[in-house]
Amino acid sequence: xxxxxxxxxxxxxxxxxxxxxxxxxxxxxxxxxxxxxxxxxxxxxxxxxxxxxxxxxxxxxxxxxxxxxxxxxxxxxxxxxxxxxxxxxxxxxxxxxxxxxxxxxxxxxxxxxxxxxxxxxxxxxxxxxxxxxxxxxxxxxxxxxxxxxxxxxxxxxxxxxxxxxxxxxxxxxxxxxxxxxxxxxxxxxxxxxxxxxxxxxxxxxxxxxxxxxxxxxxxxxxxxxxxxxxxxxxxxxxxxxxxxxxxxxxxxxxxxxxxxxxxxxxxxxxxxxxxxxxxxxxxxxxxxxxxxxxxxxxxxxxxxxxxxxxxxxxxxxxxxxxxxxxxxxxxxxxxxxxxxxxxxxxxxxxxxxxxxxxxxxxxxxxxxxxxxxxxxxxx
Numbered sequence: 001x002x003x004x005x006x007x008x009x010x011x012x013x014x015x016x017x018x019x020x021x022x023x024x025x026x027x028x029x030x031x032x033x034x035x036x037x038x039x040x041x042x043x044x045x046x047x048x049x050x051x052x053x054x055x056x057x058x059x060x061x062x063x064x065x066x067x068x069x070x071x072x073x074x075x076x077x078x079x080x081x082x083x084x085x086x087x088x089x090x091x092x093x094x095x096x097x098x099x100x101x102x103x104x105x106x107x108x109x110x111x112x113x114x115x116x117x118x119x120x121x122x123x124x125x126x127x128x129x130x131x132x133x134x135x136x137x138x139x140x141x142x143x144x145x146x147x148x149x150x151x152x153x154x155x156x157x158x159x160x161x162x163x164x165x166x167x168x169x170x171x172x173x174x175x176x177x178x179x180x181x182x183x184x185x186x187x188x189x190x191x192x193x194x195x196x197x198x199x200x201x202x203x204x205x206x207x208x209x210x211x212x213x214x215x216x217x218x219x220x221x222x223x224x225x226x227x228x229x230x231x232x233x234x235x236x237x238x239x240x241x242x243x244x245x246x247x248x249x250x251x252x253x254x255x256x257x258x259x260x261x262x263x264x265x266x267x268x269x270x271x272x273x274x275x276x277x278x279x280x281x282x283x284x285x286x287x288x289x290x291x292x293x294x295x296x297x298x299x300x301x302x303x304x305x306x307x308x309x310x311x312x313x314x315x316x317x318x319x320x321x322x323x324x325x326x327x328x329x330x331x332x333x334x335x336x337x338x339x340x341x342x343x344x345x346x347x348x349x350x351x352x353x354x355x356x357x358x359x360x361x362x363x364x365x366x367x368x369x370x371x372x373x374x375x376x377x378x379x
Contacts, residue, residue, distance in 0.1 A: 020172020021085035022152025046239035086176035091282035162359035229290035
């Protein structure tokens with residue numbers, strides 16, 4: 001009963017996180033990213049091709065024992081799901097692309113996760129890890145994530161309000177923080193033997209290598225393919241942030257005693273590494289001007305303000321989309337007397353979409369910039 005309540009609490013937090021991030025995204029921005037084949041294909045290649053391969057390479061080079069090696073292969077084959085959305089939201093990378101990739105990678109993982117495990121575990125240890133996977137947990141996670149994404153996008157389209165987008169972004173960020181704390185408490189609830197601070201150097205190097213190498217390779221490849229800078233950050237996060245919960249469940253099923261303690265340390269340490277490395281990476285890239293947030297804004301302001309919403313709202317205020325209509329009752333064409341000019345008259349009332357309710361973030365950001373400018377002038 002206690003386990004069921006814990007699992008329910010985790011799924012509720014996960015649903016809140018994914019719903020909040022999805023409902024933050026403007027539908028037009030999402031549609032644009034769904035057409036962004038270069039970014040999506042690059043992300044899928046890095047997630048399902050490069051990172052599992054890096055795990056296999058380090059297992060072979062360092063000749064890791066079966067307990068640690070198998071668990072590491074599971075970690076590098078398990079895409080990270082919705083925590084990546086949280087990182088992209090907090091540090092103002094491309095959230096629309098992150099949500100799109102989460103939906104796609106969640107569906108692809110049903111095939112690619114067991115395929116990668118089957119391939120690399122057989123080549124490494126001749127073991128069949130597939131039968132150890134908790135398929136019910138994977139299915140529940142799939143339903144929660146896809147359901148939350150669909151509901152969040154539906155609400156964003158229906159409510160049609162930037163203010164609603166901002167509120168959902170705050171909900172998602174709070175749920176993400178709560179889920180991090182919840183996961184940390186669950187991870188630290190095990191035996192003292194599972195602690196990770198008295199291992200040999202091979203453990204630390206072996207578990208850290210895929211995350212560090214994956215981050216470097218992701219930035220190189222996304223730069224070569226000329227993705228926008230916020231897109232590069234998003235794709236790099238999606239590549240490196242893995243679902244350590246899957247590896248934990250496999251370890252609990254597959255190992256016992258001292259082997260279980262050793263195996264449990266792998267997802268626990270990888271989770272710590274990816275959080276620290278990606279946190280530092282996001283901070284550095286923000287300062288280099290790669291995110292949607294200005295590099296000179298205060299850090300607290302950046303973490304609590306959705307520049308995803310600001311950009312979409314500002315673009316909507318500055319642009320007018322005009323579409324010519326074909327209905328003869330609302331459009332008329334005529335030729336000049338010299339037949340050198342074509343005049344087309346159309347009804348503007350039918351070309352304007354209902355404007356979204358403003359969030360107030362654009363005005364607040366402009367006020368902040370004015371205050372900074374005035375302070376600089378006085379100095």
